[in-house]
Amino acid sequence: MGHDYALVHAKYTMPPALLLSIIYAPLCTKLDLYKIGFLVTIAVASTIPWDSYLIRTGIWSYPPDVILGPTLFDIPLEEVFFFVIQTFNTTLLYLLLSKPILHPVYLVKEKKGDSWTYIKVIGQLAAALTIKKAAQYVKDGTEKTYLGLILIWAVPFLLLLWSLAYQFLIQLPPTSTVIPIALPTLYLWIVDTLAMKRGTWVIESGTKTGWVLWPGLEIEEAIFFLLTNCLIVFGLVAFDNATAILNTFPAHFRRVPDLPSPVLLVRALLLPASAYDDDRIIGIQQAVDRLRKKSRSFYLASSTFQGRLRIDLVILYSFCRVADDLIDSTDTSSEPREWLQKLKTYLDLSYSDAVQGKDGRAVDAKDANQDPGILYAEQQFPQNAKLTLILLPTHRMAKEPFYELLKGFEMDLTFGSKTPSGPIKTEADLDLYGARVAGTVALLCIQLVLFHYPGTSESRAKLLMAAGHDMGIALQYTNIARDLGVDARDGRCYVPAGWLKKEKLTSESFIAGLKGGTPEAFFLKKVETVRQRLLERAFTFYQNSIGAIEQLPYPARAPMRVAVESYMQIARELQRPGYKVKGGRATVPVLKRLWVAWSALIGPRR
């Protein structure tokens, strides 16, 4: 009996497990725990018979003075623990690196005769040839036996996973495939070199090639660790491929349980890629792209939401952005109002009784041939906006906030060279504007949350809506405080006249001062005073509503905290003297942003 093998764990495998657990804990979902359990169970169950065979046939051995003693099917318990901890570590690294990814954007609809068929078959052929060769090595029973046994055990599993998830294995970024394989492999190669040198485990001569990757690392060991990490990551990729299919295509999978059964996962993977709905995939890709380019705060926050809620929120963001841009960014004076009218007509059609269902129940999958809203979007909107409109899950949200949002955008249209303060005369006007452009967005977000996590009582839902509405206003005040300069350059001043008067300014002089070359120091001081007043009001709304986040359905609480705190961090930065400005806007440094998000995941701010 000895402690050497146990020490390998204490020194090398458990510290990374602990570190990864601490980092990943706030991000860990029920589905992640399910994945970890799933992978560990399969890894242990599939490795035990093989490893036991290697030990019993004397290909592999453990000197009795390095192990504690207890065994399972002749395998020392330390070794069984190795299967668990390696799978755990590689899985956590994969989960961490994959968190920012919205998997549905990597699905591809296949067409007859496209390159995907060849890619799949080439992979399958390569695996089949390897298995054949491996069988030969085992049959020969010479120095390539151990190599053959490794390959004949691992490659059939890889072949199966490749056949099910080849699209994702090719499409996912290397951060989700190559890195979670390469990093643990390299690490385990180093650990293995040290263990072999100390004689903690031994490969018997006669059945090994004797080739080494570097002194002390037998080629068989190197291949073993590489293939086992490939197996873990391929398994995780296949799992994510299946959940992406389940979440993306409600027409094929109407409901998705929180923890999909293995049978459902396999059913999803067996859905032919030619049956995928291209419009949904491309629409989601466009929405994610828009979110990534336009809002760092919400992009980061979106990665903490899950499943279909995450997809819906991204599409909602895309809709708000598209609508705002269509109305806001045209030069001619008639076009914005035309877009506004078109958006209203689109909503009228999407919320007509015929579409929403006569019994008031929501329809789940929109039928392009029947839905007048979809037909209208197809005909009337630019290419890059169509799919967002078509995918907007109107049946999961009330129509009123959308119409109010459009009223908010309409308020923006009253800004002009002769009316630089637009519709904002008083603080109440600014509150109303904030309520319309941002309070409404909050209501829509909460409605999506309550749809995806049902069970909230009506009275609590009301409380959540009221608080969310105020939180939207808080965010809008922050947005205005950040963009004073940008808005002035567009000829807009959102600051109430009374506030400006206190600083002996008017909206005209405020805009002229910010637009002009280098503003005087005393003028900038006044701007800062106005900015701080906007921020104070932002924090008043924030303080009144932040507590309500803890009343949301549990799985949405932490992600909502991230969304709100990431944006409010802009306000906190603006309150700091000498805040950082990028492209004319105050910005939150990347590391700070990550820290804010991570802290928000852990719990409410104190």
Ligand SMILES: CC(C)=CCC/C(C)=C/CC/C(C)=C/CC/C(C)=C/[C@@H]1[C@@H](COP(=O)(O)OP(=O)(O)O)[C@]1(C)CC/C=C(\C)CC/C=C(\C)CCC=C(C)C
């Ligand atoms: C996580 C995720 C993907 C969330 C999506 C949130 C979403 C749908 C945002 C829409 C944003 C948008 C483009 C709205 C159009 C009107 C507008 C411009 C509003 C301003 C947003 C700022 O966005 P951005 O900085 O990208 O815009 P600029 O072009 O730079 O001006 C707003 C400040 C409003 C955003 C308001 C919210 C997201 C509501 C927040 C409140 C909650 C989520 C509710 C919290 C819940 C409780 C119970 C308190």
